[in-house]
Amino acid sequence: MKHFPTLALVWAFSTLSAAAQPAPSLISPEIREDHSVTFRLRAPKSQSVALRGQWDKEQVAMTLDADKVWTLTVPKIAPGVWEYSFIVDGLTMIDPLNPAQKPQRKPTASILHIPGTPPNVWDFQNVPHGTVHQHDYLSKALGKQRSAWVYTPPGYEADSTTRYPLLVLQHGSGDRHEAWVVHGKAHWIFNNLIAAGKAKPMVVLMLDGHPLGQIPREMADKRAESLHAFKNELLQDGLPLVESHYRVSAEREQRAIAGLSMGGWQSLSIGLTNSDRFAWIGCFSGAADENEIKPALDDAAGTNAKVKLLWIACGEKDNGALGRNEQLIALLKARGVNHEWRLTPGDHSWPVWRDYLAEFAPKLFR
Numbered sequence: 001m002k003h004f005p006t007l008a009l010v011w012a013f014s015t016l017s018a019a020a021q022p023a024p025s026l027i028s029p030e031i032r033e034d035h036s037v038t039f040r041l042r043a044p045k046s047q048s049v050a051l052r053g054q055w056d057k058e059q060v061a062m063t064l065d066a067d068k069v070w071t072l073t074v075p076k077i078a079p080g081v082w083e084y085s086f087i088v089d090g091l092t093m094i095d096p097l098n099p100a101q102k103p104q105r106k107p108t109a110s111i112l113h114i115p116g117t118p119p120n121v122w123d124f125q126n127v128p129h130g131t132v133h134q135h136d137y138l139s140k141a142l143g144k145q146r147s148a149w150v151y152t153p154p155g156y157e158a159d160s161t162t163r164y165p166l167l168v169l170q171h172g173s174g175d176r177h178e179a180w181v182v183h184g185k186a187h188w189i190f191n192n193l194i195a196a197g198k199a200k201p202m203v204v205l206m207l208d209g210h211p212l213g214q215i216p217r218e219m220a221d222k223r224a225e226s227l228h229a230f231k232n233e234l235l236q237d238g239l240p241l242v243e244s245h246y247r248v249s250a251e252r253e254q255r256a257i258a259g260l261s262m263g264g265w266q267s268l269s270i271g272l273t274n275s276d277r278f279a280w281i282g283c284f285s286g287a288a289d290e291n292e293i294k295p296a297l298d299d300a301a302g303t304n305a306k307v308k309l310l311w312i313a314c315g316e317k318d319n320g321a322l323g324r325n326e327q328l329i330a331l332l333k334a335r336g337v338n339h340e341w342r343l344t345p346g347d348h349s350w351p352v353w354r355d356y357l358a359e360f361a362p363k364l365f366r
Helices: 003-020 186-195 216-245 262-273 290-298 300-306 322-335 350-363
Strands: 037-042 049-053 059-061 069-074 080-088 091-093 110-114 131-138 145-152 166-170 203-207 255-260 280-284 309-315 340-344
Touching (some): 037 080, 131 216, 145 216, 166 216, 166 262, 186 203, 203 216, 216 262, 255 262, 255 350, 262 280, 280 350, 290 322, 309 350
Parallel strands (some): 166 203, 166 255, 280 309, 309 340
Antiparallel strands (some): 037 069, 049 059, 049 080, 080 091, 080 110, 131 145, 145 203
């Protein structure tokens, strides 16, 4: 398809750039104690190089020094997990010196993590840690190889009898199944919340939310088909996989589903129409159309009796999702479906979604 050559070009450019970098003399990003950060790229034949960072969303020109290295020092960046890219002669690319890459379907961003003092809930802390497991499996629903990641909480391996609650946690349209761990730091969020006694220990299943292999711009054309395929994979493959490999509770009241953006849409649509399987539903900056949740709307009393929490949140500067969220909330109110609505500062980005997970997780399985 027409998007593939562009993707191949980005990969090829990034790979060639990485091969051209002299190691280990160049460091990028270089983080100092005062949170100033220096970014570097060796691209001597390039005419222009700029940095675009999520911390201020500005594109800032870099300077070519005497060693033919493009350099820029940002005076102070606030603690957080940020994404950034280099713009090289108009081409957006990752930082080839930084192994921390945002797990996107079309990789164009690297990750900069500046821990807070005291640590934020998404920072690595000296607490008991859980384990992230990777699974490759042949999907019965799709007839092809698929992948999933599973988080087990601290103490899971030492305790052979406890059956844990299960949360299905889904990524957005531009990302992959590992995004909640690699970029969202969900495993550290759970570790820290559990250690603080704020969240119950739980198993977390993270599936690839693109069952048809599409890339974001094609989603609109295959919305219904994609949702149906993902629901089938979740029910026929995802849940059986985690049930056969891990000690998870089979009780409906011990099952939750949540996600961000596309994953929030999937969670709403599947969770509300499968309340015999899920009692807790979270939607972060996502929304569902009326026809996708019609059974839950038509039987509001039954939905309210089964769903213990329907938690919906969106940023007030989320230009793409806020309008649809407001329409959804109005619809739920009109039909009498119980829900919790959170309008927060922020836009359609990971800093917002990490906060949502940290707020949502402690509400589960109470």
